[in-house]
Amino acid sequence: MFSIRKSLKSKILAGLLFxxxxxxxxxxxxxxxxxxxxxxxxxxxxxxxxxxxxxxxxEEWIHHxxxxxxxxxxxxxxxxxxxxxVNGSGxxxxxxxxxxxxxxxxxxxxxxxxxxxxxxxxxxDSGEIIFSSAPKETGKSREKxxxxxxxxxDFYVSxxxxxxxxxxxxxxxxxxxxxxxxxxxxxxxxxxxxxxxxDIMLERTGLSETTETFLVNKxxxxxxxxxxxxxxxxxxxxxxxxxxxALEGKNGIDVFVDYRNLSVIGAYLxxxxxxxxxxxxxxxxxxxxxIIENGKRIILIGVLFLLLIIxxxxxxxxxxxxxLKRLVxxxxxxxxxxxxxxxxxxxxxEIGLLTSAFNDMVKKRQQAQKELNRYRNHLELLVxxxxxxxxESQTALIETExxxxx
Numbered sequence: 001m002f003s004i005r006k007s008l009k010s011k012i013l014a015g016l017l018f019x020x021x022x023x024x025x026x027x028x029x030x031x032x033x034x035x036x037x038x039x040x041x042x043x044x045x046x047x048x049x050x051x052x053x054x055x056x057x058x059e060e061w062i063h064h065x066x067x068x069x070x071x072x073x074x075x076x077x078x079x080x081x082x083x084x085x086v087n088g089s090g091x092x093x094x095x096x097x098x099x100x101x102x103x104x105x106x107x108x109x110x111x112x113x114x115x116x117x118x119x120x121x122x123x124x125d126s127g128e129i130i131f132s133s134a135p136k137e138t139g140k141s142r143e144k145x146x147x148x149x150x151x152x153x154d155f156y157v158s159x160x161x162x163x164x165x166x167x168x169x170x171x172x173x174x175x176x177x178x179x180x181x182x183x184x185x186x187x188x189x190x191x192x193x194x195x196x197x198x199d200i201m202l203e204r205t206g207l208s209e210t211t212e213t214f215l216v217n218k219x220x221x222x223x224x225x226x227x228x229x230x231x232x233x234x235x236x237x238x239x240x241x242x243x244x245x246a247l248e249g250k251n252g253i254d255v256f257v258d259y260r261n262l263s264v265i266g267a268y269l270x271x272x273x274x275x276x277x278x279x280x281x282x283x284x285x286x287x288x289x290x291i292i293e294n295g296k297r298i299i300l301i302g303v304l305f306l307l308l309i310i311x312x313x314x315x316x317x318x319x320x321x322x323x324l325k326r327l328v329x330x331x332x333x334x335x336x337x338x339x340x341x342x343x344x345x346x347x348x349x350e351i352g353l354l355t356s357a358f359n360d361m362v363k364k365r366q367q368a369q370k371e372l373n374r375y376r377n378h379l380e381l382l383v384x385x386x387x388x389x390x391x392e393s394q395t396a397l398i399e400t401e402x403x404x405x406x
Contacts, residue, residue: 012313012316012317013310013313013314016313017306017309017313020309024302028298028299028302032295036291039287039288040255043282043287044266044267047253047267048267048280050206050267051213051269051278052269054200054213057203058197058215058278061196061197062157064115065173065192066155066173066175068110068115068173069155072106072188073175075106077102077106079179081099081102082103082177082185082188083179083185085103085131086121086123086185108133114196115193116173116191116193117191117192118132118134118190118191119189119190120133120134120137120188120189121186121187121188122142122189123187124152124186124187126141127141127142127144127148128140128142128143129141129142130186146158147172147173148189151187151188152176152184152187155173155174155175156173157172158172158174160275166191169194169223171194173189173192174188197215197223197224198224201213201224202225208287211227211280211281212226213278214226214278214279215276216238216243216247216277218276220237220243220247221234221238222234222235222238228260238259239259240256240257240258240260240279241254241258242254242256242266242279242281243259246278247277248270249270250268250270251268251269253265254266254268255284258279262283262284262285263283263284264284265281266279266280266282323343323352326355327358330362331358334365341362342359343355343358
C-alpha cells in the first residue's frame with residue numbers, strides 16, 4: 001500500500017482537501033466573527049433601549065409620587081383639616097372626630113393608589129409626627145431626617161435608605177403645606193411602597209428568557225427582585241462588573257461578567273438623582289445560541305462539501321493516475337524486452353502527449369531492433385562465409401603440405 005509520500009493519488013487528494021479546508025475554515029471563522037459581532041451590537045442596542053425605558057418608567061413613577069403629594073397638599077379640604085390638626089396638636093379629641101376621620105379618609109384615598117405604605121404630617125418646627133395613617137407613629141420626632149429638612153422648603157423625594165425607626169429600607173416623598181399667605185403650616189410626608197420598583201424592573205415585555213433588569217444602590221445592595229434572585233431585594237449584594245461601572249457614575253454597553261460570574265451582554269446606567277445603578281443584561285449563552293446552531297449547520301455543510309470534494313477528487317485523480325499506471329506497466333514491459341506494447345491515447349492533454357511520445361519511442365525502438373536484427377543476420381552470414389573460406393583454405397594448405405612431404 002502506497003504511503004502519502006509515495007502515492008501520487010494520496011498526494012493529490014491531500015492537496016485538494018488542504019486547499020478546500022483552508023477557505024472553508026476562513027469563511028467559517030469570518031462568518032462566526034461577523035455573526036457574533038452583529039448579535040452583540042443588536043443585543044446591546046436592545047438592552048440599552050430597555051435600560052433607558054426602565055429609567056424613564058422609574059422617573060415617571062417618582063414624578064407621579066411627587067405630584068400626588070403636591071395635589072394632596074394643595075387640596076382645599078385637606079388644607080383646612082391640616083390647619084385644624086396643627087392647631088389641635090394631632091389629638092383626635094382636640095381636632096374633632098370629623099377632622100380626624102376626614103384626614104384618614106383622605107389618606108386612605110391616597111393609599112388606594114397603591115404607591116404608599118404610610119402618610120403623616122410633621123410639625124413644621126419640631127419635626128414631630130402630629131398625625132399619621134399609622135397612629136402608633138404619632139408623637140415621634142423626625143427632626144433630623146433629610147426628608148423633613150428638605151420637605152420644609154419644597155417637595156422632595158429621598159434616596160432609598162435603611163430607616164432605623166422603621167427597621168426596613170424606605171423612600172420618602174415630602175413637601176410643605178402652606179397657608180394662603182405662603183407661611184409653612186406643616187410638612188406632609190409619605191413612605192413609598194418599594195415593591196413597585198421591582199414591578200417596573202420585572203416587567204418582561206419583549207425580553208428573552210435570561211434577560212433581567214435590576215437596581216443596585218451605592219452600597220452594592222440589590223434594591224429590586226430579579227429573574228435569578230426573585231426574593232433578593234434588600235437581601236443580596238451585587239458585585240458584577242456592570243454594577244461596578246454604573247456605581248462609578250458610568251453609562252455604557254459591553255460584554256462583562258455579572259454577579260453570577262457568568263458572561264453577559266449588558267447595558268448599565270447611573271441614576272444620579274436616586275443614587276442607583278440600573279443594569280439590563282442577557283446571558284451570552286442565550287444570545288449566541290443562534291451562532292451555535294448556524295455553526296452546526298456550517299460544519300454539516302462543510303463535511304458534505306468535503307465528502308463531495310473527496311469523491312470528485314478521487315474521480316479526478318483516477319483520471320490522472322490510471323493512464324500513468326498504464327504507462328508505468330508498459331514501461332516495465334518494454335524494459336523487460338517486450339516491444340509489442342502500445343497504449344491507446346484517450347486524451348489530448350499532457351498525459352495523452354506523454355502516451356503518444358511513449359508509443360513513438362516504442363516504435364523507434366522497434367525499428368532500431370529490426371535494423372539491429374538485419375545487421376546481426378548480415379554479420380552472421382559474413383561470419384559463416386568467412387568461416388567456410390577459412391576451412392577451404394586450411395584444407396588446401398593441408399593437401400599442399402602432404403604433397404610436398406610425399
